[in-house]
Amino acid sequence: MKADFMPGITSVYSDGLLLASTLTLLQHVEALPHGATGVLAFGDQGVILVEKKRVCWAVAFEMKQRLTDILCEQSEPPLLRAAVEELYRSCKREGTSMGEALMTSGFASEASLRAALLRHTCEAIIRLAQGNALTPTGFTRHEKEGYAPRFVFTTTELLASLSGRRRVLPAEQARTHLASTLVPDVSGFAFLREVGGRQPVIIAVAEGTELGVVTAMDIARWSTGAFDVASFVDPTAHVICASCSERLTLLAWRRAEIHYAAVCRTRAGSALLLSHLVQRSATSADMPRGSGPSGAAA
Amino acid sequence: MSDTREPDDVSCALVCLRRGAVLSSHGPIDGRLEGLAAAASELLLAEQGSELAPVLASLDSQEQAGALQEVVVISERHVHVVQRGHTQPDIAVVAVAELGRGLGLTLSNLRASLARESRR
Numbered sequence: 001m002k003a004d005f006m007p008g009i010t011s012v013y014s015d016g017l018l019l020a021s022t023l024t025l026l027q028h029v030e031a032l033p034h035g036a037t038g039v040l041a042f043g044d045q046g047v048i049l050v051e052k053k054r055v056c057w058a059v060a061f062e063m064k065q066r067l068t069d070i071l072c073e074q075s076e077p078p079l080l081r082a083a084v085e086e087l088y089r090s091c092k093r094e095g096t097s098m099g100e101a102l103m104t105s106g107f108a109s110e111a112s113l114r115a116a117l118l119r120h121t122c123e124a125i126i127r128l129a130q131g132n133a134l135t136p137t138g139f140t141r142h143e144k145e146g147y148a149p150r151f152v153f154t155t156t157e158l159l160a161s162l163s164g165r166r167r168v169l170p171a172e173q174a175r176t177h178l179a180s181t182l183v184p185d186v187s188g189f190a191f192l193r194e195v196g197g198r199q200p201v202i203i204a205v206a207e208g209t210e211l212g213v214v215t216a217m218d219i220a221r222w223s224t225g226a227f228d229v230a231s232f233v234d235p236t237a238h239v240i241c242a243s244c245s246e247r248l249t250l251l252a253w254r255r256a257e258i259h260y261a262a263v264c265r266t267r268a269g270s271a272l273l274l275s276h277l278v279q280r281s282a283t284s285a286d287m288p289r290g291s292g293p294s295g296a297a298a
Numbered sequence: 299m300s301d302t303r304e305p306d307d308v309s310c311a312l313v314c315l316r317r318g319a320v321l322s323s324h325g326p327i328d329g330r331l332e333g334l335a336a337a338a339s340e341l342l343l344a345e346q347g348s349e350l351a352p353v354l355a356s357l358d359s360q361e362q363a364g365a366l367q368e369v370v371v372i373s374e375r376h377v378h379v380v381q382r383g384h385t386q387p388d389i390a391v392v393a394v395a396e397l398g399r400g401l402g403l404t405l406s407n408l409r410a411s412l413a414r415e416s417r418r
Contacts, residue, residue, distance in 0.1 A: 215353050215356065215357070218349075218350065218353045219353065222343075222350050222353075225340075226341060226369070229337045229340045229341055230337070230341070230371045230373075230378075232333060232336075232337055233330065233333040233334050233337050233371060233373075233378060234330070234333075234371070234373035234374075234376060234378070235373075236373040236374035236375070237371050237372065237373040238372065238373065238374070239370075239371075239372040240369065240370070240371050240372075241369070241370040241372075242366045242368070242369045242370075243366070243367050243368040243369075244354045244357075244358065244364075244365070244366055244367060245354075245358055245367070247358065248354065248357055248358040263357055265357075265358070274370075274401065275401060275402070277372075278372060278397075278401045281372075
């Protein structure tokens with residue numbers, strides 16, 4: 001049986017202070033001017049490399065674990081450290097991309113490289129947050145954009161990864177649900193309401209979702225508030241759909257302990273998602289009480 | 299010729315958002331409709347809308363979305379709709395129906411009832 005915990009990295013789950021520090025740090029990334037690409041420095045503690053409000057790479061100078069360590073650790077069978085380090089030296093000599101070399105040499109698949117980069121970046125960000133390196137000391141712009149889009153991370157994705165490592169099972173469940181439920185033109189994420197906690201804890205983000213962490217947290221707070229009110233009208237309320245304009249709709253739903261929120265940018269997207277949710281709730285066993293509505297078709 | 303009657307399973311009402319009180323109604327006023335009327339202001343974020351307004355505006359700058367216009371709450375057996383009044387900001391229309399005949403038809407009936415209620 002899988003453990004509901006992934007060792008090897010600190011989680012912000014159940015740690016309100018660390019969550020707040022991490023949010024502060026990620027908000028600095030989002031606060032950069034639109035399209036800014038470069039290095040956000042935190043004095044002698046570390047740096048975050050940013051491209052258009054996404055994080056490409058982060059380093060905390062006190063970090064003990066390097067990307068090579070993570071790659072060797074997560075590979076099965078384990079990679080030989082000497083071989084990876086030789087590849088690194090070769091890339092440095094020839095000025096080629098280490099990521100591409102890792103994949104073409106067969107040392108890492110695209111998915112495993114992305115997972116390793118995400119873990120390294122999360123580890124660095126949590127170290128910066130723990131060390132109270134919360135205020136940038138400078139931003140150096142890069143003239144060129146050079147990071148592969150498949151290896152950069154949104155701030156919400158990083159936060160979800162940092163929280164989801166403590167709650168692996170619901171995070172996996174949420175990712176699967178989002179992947180099978182969301183429709184085109186819809187962004188979405190999942191979060192938990194920690195008992196006694198003031199902040200929602202984002203644990204999963206749907207692929208392609210471009211929401212920043214501040215926006216996602218605001219939407220999660222709206223969702224929790226709306227469900228509190230809706231439960232007063234009917235305790236079995238499980239889907240809330242809020243239209244804001246001709247096209248923009250917010251959708252919130254819950255399945256057992258996991259809450260979901262989505263931003264729909266077209267009428268068709270919101271209608272389709274709403275229909276999916278009601279159809280699924282008719283057959284789902286984990287809705288809040290009862291067996292679901294008797295029929296639905298939007 | 300337009301039919302001004304409500305479908306049998308639809309209850310709708312005109313609501314004062316400030317007081318959460320039913321001003322007028324068509325169909326039976328039961329605890330569910332009264333509860334929805336009382337919750338209408340909070341569901342539409344009529345009082346504290348400014349907190350979400352910047353988020354909505356950032357998500358849809360073209361249309362300058364800044365407030366929730368309609369909220370649909372779906373429960374196990376019912377569909378509830380709250381709509382902000384188009385001309386009077388303190389007024390909303392609310393409606394409730396059973397989900398029995400499917401979401402599409404139920405929402406269509408509810409929205410037609412809301413439109414009639416707001417014209418009355």
